[in-house]
Amino acid sequence: MQKIERLVAITLLLQARGKMTAQRLANILGTSTRTIYRDINTLSLAHVPISMDYGPGGGYYLPEDYQFDSTIFTREEAVSLILSTDIAGNYSLFAGDDGLHRALIKLEATLPEEYRSDVRAARERILFDTSAWCSGPNKTTYxxxxxxxxxxxxxxxxxxxxxxxxxxxxxxxxxxxxxxxxxxxxxxxxxxxxxxxxxxxxxxxxxxxxxxxxxxxxxxxxxxxxxxxxxxxxxxxxxxxxxxxxxFQQPLTMRLEITPEARQRLEGRYTILTTQPNGSIVVQVQASSIESAVSYVLSFGTDATVLAPEEVRAAVSLTARAIAEKYHSAAKRNAS
Missing domain, CATH: 2.30.30 (SH3 type barrels.)
Structure with a gap:
């Protein structure tokens, strides 16, 4: 989250939820308390009237009648601010919080019409699909x-x-x-x-x-x-x-042939189906998706062979080729 977006998020949180500690703000915004202290100081220098109560039950707060001045934003900042929590990866910050939604709507309403037009255009190009489908957090470097x-x-x-x-x-x-x-x-x-x-x-x-x-x-x-x-x-x-x-996200069952040396590395939901004359075993393994199946198989290196299904075998082959290409390119760069 960029600094200007974080400053507005702090202001909206204090408007919507009332008194909040630096630690609570840091937890919500995914930053450190030291950053929150610096942000509060920046807001005070910008004449945002944040006050502080010390002791048990204390925290930062704003006057009940405070109105945010949107004229301090550039056009690009205005678009970023309205979409800030979504674009920064904190999609859930405003989810389910009517107070924050109202504060955000009030902020958007104070923007000049040309800024609101840009916001509308941005929303047409940024889609939030919240259908029931869960995945772990992932990096968003770029x-x-x-x-x-x-x-x-x-x-x-x-x-x-x-x-x-x-x-x-x-x-x-x-x-x-x-x-x-x-x-x-x-x-x-x-x-x-x-x-x-x-x-x-x-x-x-x-x-x-x-x-x-x-x-x-x-x-x-x-x-x-x-x-x-x-x-x-x-x-x-x-x-x-x-x-x-x-x-690629649907649960599936795969059959693998595992070498004798790798038997002790088996984990997860698996069943041994047969034992081969050379000591290898054929196992049935449950995977939550093709992606997780590929990761599971590659963790064995050359000690696992996918027997079925075909889509997992193909995905493992393509991924292995991509990995090989990556290391080949790295080796060429280091050699030069």
């Missing part, structure tokens, strides 16, 4: 850069572990037009969980692609304007794409 490129309508280059590109699998640079951002997760109060996806037009594949933001290994923002895509509808595209992604 999320802010992607957001800026998306709203600024400029191209980016991403280094990404592709498994189905037209020029073969591997970790490759791709020049893309960012079209939209999608947060896929669950809307539970104060639960930060979900996955960010970048929807973009890939100039190599000549088609729209979905990239998991947490898998992007490097990113460059270019000075090239992104091509217009006036007929692209993010909602319609995501409905179709979500069905494909959720196919």
């Amino acid at each position: 999320l802010e850069s992607i957001r800026s490129a998306l709203l600024g309508t400029v191209q980016i280059e991403i280094r990404y572990p592709c498994i189905s590109c037209v020029d073969g699998a591997g970790v490759k640079w791709r020049r893309v037009d960012p079209i939209g951002l999608v947060f896929k997760g669950v809307s539970l109060r104060h639960i930060r969980t979900g996955v960010w996806y970048l929807v973009a037009y890939c100039h190599t594949c000549k088609k729209y692609q979905t990239f998991r933001v947490g898998n992007i290994e490097n990113l460059k923002v270019l000075e090239l304007r992104a091509d217009p895509h006036p007929d692209f509808d993010l909602q319609t595209y995501w409905k179709s794409e979500r069905a494909l992604i959720e196919g």
